[in-house]
Amino acid sequence: MSLEASRVTFGYGGRKKQMILQDISLSLSPGERLGLKAPSGRGKTTLCRLLAGYEKPLSGQVLLDGVPLYKWRGACPVQMIWQHPETAVDPLLRLGDTLREAGPIDPKILERLHIEKAWMDRYPSELSGGELQRFCLARALQPTTEYLLCDEITAMLDLVTQAQIWKFLLQTAEKRGLGLLIVSHSDALLERVCTRVEELPEGM
Amino acid sequence: MNGRKGTLIFWGVASLILFCLVVIGLFVEEAATVTDFSRTNLPPSLQYPFGTDWMGRDMFQRTLAGLSLSIRIGLLTAAVSAAVAFVLGLCAATLGSRVDACISWCIDWVMGIPHILLVMLISIACGRGFTGVVVGVALSHWTSLARLVRGEILQLRQAPYMLAAEKLGVSRLKQAGRHVMPHVLPQFITGLVLLFPHAILHEASVTFLGFGLSSEQPAIGVILSESMRYLTTGKWWLALFPGLSLVFVVVLFSLLGDGLRRWLDPASAHR
Numbered sequence: 518m519s520l521e522a523s524r525v526t527f528g529y530g531g532r533k534k535q536m537i538l539q540d541i542s543l544s545l546s547p548g549e550r551l552g553l554k555a556p557s558g559r560g561k562t563t564l565c566r567l568l569a570g571y572e573k574p575l576s577g578q579v580l581l582d583g584v585p586l587y588k589w590r591g592a593c594p595v596q597m598i599w600q601h602p603e604t605a606v607d608p609l610l611r612l613g614d615t616l617r618e619a620g621p622i623d624p625k626i627l628e629r630l631h632i633e634k635a636w637m638d639r640y641p642s643e644l645s646g647g648e649l650q651r652f653c654l655a656r657a658l659q660p661t662t663e664y665l666l667c668d669e670i671t672a673m674l675d676l677v678t679q680a681q682i683w684k685f686l687l688q689t690a691e692k693r694g695l696g697l698l699i700v701s702h703s704d705a706l707l708e709r710v711c712t713r714v715e716e717l718p719e720g721m
Numbered sequence: 722m723n724g725r726k727g728t729l730i731f732w733g734v735a736s737l738i739l740f741c742l743v744v745i746g747l748f749v750e751e752a753a754t755v756t757d758f759s760r761t762n763l764p765p766s767l768q769y770p771f772g773t774d775w776m777g778r779d780m781f782q783r784t785l786a787g788l789s790l791s792i793r794i795g796l797l798t799a800a801v802s803a804a805v806a807f808v809l810g811l812c813a814a815t816l817g818s819r820v821d822a823c824i825s826w827c828i829d830w831v832m833g834i835p836h837i838l839l840v841m842l843i844s845i846a847c848g849r850g851f852t853g854v855v856v857g858v859a860l861s862h863w864t865s866l867a868r869l870v871r872g873e874i875l876q877l878r879q880a881p882y883m884l885a886a887e888k889l890g891v892s893r894l895k896q897a898g899r900h901v902m903p904h905v906l907p908q909f910i911t912g913l914v915l916l917f918p919h920a921i922l923h924e925a926s927v928t929f930l931g932f933g934l935s936s937e938q939p940a941i942g943v944i945l946s947e948s949m950r951y952l953t954t955g956k957w958w959l960a961l962f963p964g965l966s967l968v969f970v971v972v973l974f975s976l977l978g979d980g981l982r983r984w985l986d987p988a989s990a991h992r
Contacts, residue, residue, distance in 0.1 A: 571884050592890030605881040609903045615882075618899070619889035659889065 519546040520568060520586075520595060520664050520696060525577035527560075527567055537563050540577070543715060547663060550690065550697040552711030554704070559717050561700045562600065565666045568698065569597035581664075592619060596657035597666040601673075602649035606641045612652050613637030619659055626655050629685050647678040654682065658689065664696040672702070683710055728980045735977050739792060742970070746789020753782040753939045762951075765958050772958035775951060784963045786939035788970055791921045794855060795974075798924070799916040801859040803866060807909060810870025814878070824871070828864045836861055840923050841932045854933045858920050866912040873905050907985030915978035918971040925967060941967045 521544040528536040537560040545551050545568075555561050566572045567579055570586040570593055579586045581595060599605040606615050616622055616637070630651040641649060650670060657665060667686070671679040687710060690697050701707055707714050757777035765772045771780035813824035831839065839861040844853035877883055877900065886896050927933035928942025936943050941963055948959035 569888065571888070593888040596888060597885075599881050599885075601881075605885055607882045607900050607903075610899065614899075618886060618891055653885075656885070656889065661890075 519544050519582070521545075521578075521580045522564070522568060522574075523578050523580065525564075525567060525574040525579060527563060527572060527574050529563075536575075538567070538574075541717070542577075545664060545696045545698055547696045548690070548694045549713065550687075550699060550711045552707035552714035553698060553700045553717060554702065554707060554714065555717035557702075559719065561717060562668050564717065565597055565668045565698070565700060568664075569593070569595050569666050571597070592659055592661045594661055594663040595666065596659070596662050596664070597668060598650070598653055598657055598670045600669045602646055602653045603641060605653050606649055608641050611638055611640060612644070612649075615641075616652055616656050619656065622655050622658075626658055626689075629688075630655055631681065647674045647682075650674065650682065654686070662695070664698070665690070666698045666700075668700045669702070671706075679706075686710075725984060728984050731980055732977060732984075735973050735980075739970070739973060742785065743789045743792050746785045746787070746792075749782040750786045750789070750939060753778065753786040754937075755779075762956060765962070771962040772956075774947075774956075774959055780944075780959065780962060783939050783944055784941070784966050787941040787944055787963065788966055790934075790938065790940055791924060791967070792917075792970065794851075794858070794924050795917045795921040798855055798858040798862065798920040799913060801855075802862040802916055802920070803909070803913040805859070806863040806866035806912075807870055809863070810867040811874065813867070813871040814874035821871075824867070828868055831861060832864045834861075836919075836923060837926060837930075840927050841930065844927055844932050849932060850935055851938075854924050854927060857927065857933075858923050862916055862919055862923075866909070866916065869908060869912055870905060873908055874901060877901055877904055907982075911978055911982040911985060914974065914981055917974040917978075921967070921971055921974070 521542075523542050525538055525541045526536055527538045528534060541564065543551070543553075553561060553564070563572070567574055568586070570579065570589055573587045581589070586593075586595065606612065632648075632651050632655060636644060636648060636652075654670075665686075671682055674682070683706075686697070689695065699707065699711055755778065759777065760769070760773050761775055761777045763769055763773040769779055769781060771784055773779055774783075809824050809827075813821045840854075840857040843857035843860055847853040847856045880900075883896065883900055886900060891899075924933065925940070925942040925945070928940050929946045930942075931946065933942055934940040936947070944963045945960055948956065948963070951959055
């Protein structure tokens with residue numbers, strides 16, 4: 518029972534056909550918090566997109582409990598939290614609608630993420646990045662969710678908000694046995710929150 | 722009164738003017754063709770505000786009838802063009818890369834030919850007249866709107882919030898209704914309204930050049946091309962007033978489109 522990437526190779530189509538990820542393998546078990554670090558441009562976000570099933574690897578497989586992930590239909594147990602929350606919410610939709618898009622959210626989650634009732638009627642352009650990121654987290658924490666891929670989710674937030682969000686995430690992951698993949702440039706953060714840290718090897 | 726209210730009022734007034742033009746034009750169509758040789762070549766006066774021509778026809782009524790015809794042709798062609806654009810843009814964006822390449826090629830191909838030339842050729846091929854003009858204008862004006870719809874949908878499909886919705890198990894239909902339509906529809910409707918001025922001007926120019934509506938129809942293009950012969954003899958009112966009123970209608974449509982764009986602009990949607 519785990520999320521596994523086995524010998525995944527991937528590159529975006531284009532003239533150069535350059536591979537970004539070459540033969541990458543990693544596995545993430547429930548309850549585990551895997552930290553991932555690498556210099557910019559080495560494919561951390563791309564790996565997240567593959568692990569979340571947004572892209573299909575050119576060779577190798579991403580398996581969730583032994584089943585290829587991109588074949589998954591309906592609510593996916595692997596949810597990705599994007600680095601830029603303002604792109605991950607529809608600018609024309611009130612945040613309440615965005616939040617309830619996939620189904621009702623446990624009010625306790627909203628309370629623990631400090632999401633205020635008044636924000637529900639606002640549009641994304643009226644809230645800050647940190648506030649939007651809370652919505653993205655709440656939205657991703659569906660009852661079906663088993664793995665969260667956190668792609669530098671607090672990189673642009675102030676320290677207080679960072680601390681709040683990580684405290685919440687660690688508690689929730691603990692309670693629900695979620696597997697977390699945490700991508701970050703901050704060694705201090707990875708050391709503090711992860712059970713295991715890996716460095717992404719260089720591609721071609 | 723804020724900007725949105727003002728735009729709304731302008732919209733109401735402008736649409737009312739255009740609607741009245743169409744209706745009045747329909748009623749005076751008969752009277753516009755009445756010839757009366759006791760009143761030929763009269764300059765503008767209170768009784769004949771736009772003057773009369775060499776056959777004694779009231780130019781004011783002819784202009785009204787012509788504008789009405791132009792607007793009706795504009796509505797018809799813009800609607801057909803927009804429908805074609807929407808369907809092709811949607812297909813190009815959703816049916817895979819081969820369909821996309823094929824449709825994009827068609828768009829480039831049609832865009833590569835000068836509009837007026839294409840309208841003329843199609844109009845001649847369809848036997849000129851009303852059908853020729855409508856088919857010609859409708860088949861040459863869909864390209865830019867189709868490209869817009871295609872680009873917009875392609876971009877939306879890659880937007881993180883669409884990808885996230887998909888992974889959250891939101892159904893395709895709900896995705897289209899919630900995320901795609903609110904983004905595409907305002908652009909589409911604005912594009913549709915902005916098609917009118919183009920369509921009307923091209924209809925008039927093709928008719929002016931003699932490849933469009935036949936000369937017994939009270940079209941602005943016909944009026945203008947006929948008046949050319951009398952302009953040098955000092956009958957300035959034959960071309961000036963019909964020309965100005967055509968510009969007036971086109972500008973009105975154009976302002977309608979701009980107003981609509983501002984009104985539907987995402988940034989102003991909740992102002």
